[in-house]
Amino acid sequence: MGRPTGRVQGGPPPVHLYEGVPDDREEFWRGLRKVYGDVAPVYLEPGVPAWLLLSYEVNRQVMVDNHTYRCDRRYWHDLEHGIIPADSGVRAINEKRQSVLYVDGEEHQFLSTGLHEAFSALDQQRVLAQIQQVAEELVDDFCARGHADLIGEYARLLPLNVLGRLLGLGQAEVGELAVSMDKLWSGGSESPQGAAELKVLLTQLARNRRASPGDDLPSHLIAHGQSDTQVCDQLTLIIAGTNDLVTNTIGAALRRLLMDTWLASNHAGSQMLISETVNYVMLHSTPMEILVGRFPTRDVRLGHYSIQAGDCLVLGFSAANIDLLDRTPHAQTAFTRAHLTFGTGPHRCPRHGRDLGQAMAETALSTITSRLPDLRLAEPPEQHRWVPHVNVRALVDLPVRFTPIHPRSGPPRLEQMHSQRRDYREITSREPEPAPATTAWWRRLLPQQKE
């Protein structure tokens, strides 16, 4: 019997997280907190036990105390001692990597500084212009049709195309990366293959940029002293953050905007409403619901459980946010930015990641609503389908209708990469300072709202 479950004598049984979760996530997380309290014993996959953190306070406490709770996977007893088998999806995702999210202390500081400097070296005006251009081109691709699936044709393609530009890659190459990333995060039998493919693709990218640098992220990481392995592992994390999480945010925010008639009729005149809608979704439809994790360096007591050094703690972002909503009067929490969606403590999502994610989401919303002013849902919201996996809050699709308009000019320029990727419906499992970004440079530079 695994270590965490060994301690649960007489209590409610461990939750099998890999078996999927119902659509009503708020009730699901609330229900777990009611039964288990602040912490629940879980299985990430058969034979891989862990502890899921369910309250705001315990999540926060674990995230800020990097001395007791490490990110470095070498502290994970079952991973380090080969108890989690070589062909496990959980192992493929959590194998030791030289990226900020997998190390602590001085190594973390070095890698963080490298990332920060690489992002700062990018021409920020150009990145924002690229986001806007990608959004416009994607709308051009379907605007004459009068209907579209805003997940497959917009929310999934926008971050991917922006990513291509950040990495200095063509669309076919980014499509290849996305396919491998999908395999890795599937958490299933394809995960090890996805990890191996990413390693080959990204290490080759690092070598190419070392030989012939450009104005792109890999070149700037190299210029700031990162090795090929570090570039490869850091980019793996950035692709994961940019790809799925931003897609989920855009999808849920578009749905929210179109569900709310008041928001939908007023959004065009107000950038603030767009920002608020994105924040609302961060809080209520948290794009990453859970994440492995942290590894205690000593035995600790959390919730009703005694937890051993080397056990695996799973951060519960959604459960923490719902706990926050439940504990605070409604008027104060409806639009609060004190959520844990971007984490907190030394490993919180860095400012460049938050700003880039928010800039992509806000530009996606403002562009499509100004180009297609009578955009409306093609199905009642109750019929919308969510990916059943516990790790993400992701819409399967989002069919919409609108009055057809002419594309701005010329033929579509963006390759439709979704044809190369697996559909969310085929995916059975996947796994990556609560403060407003008031001074964010991306936000300050956001294009003015069009009339």
Ligand code: HEM
């Ligand atoms: C809506 C989009 C996003 C969400 C919800 C999100 C959420 C998070 C969360 C919760 C963490 C903390 C994980 C932990 O404590 O273990 C994190 C870390 C991180 N995120 Fe994001 N993220 C998003 C977008 C991005 C983007 C676009 C990038 C990069 C361009 C990015 C880069 C990172 C990095 C590098 C870390 C690790 C920081 C460290 O360990 O020091 N994220 N993100």
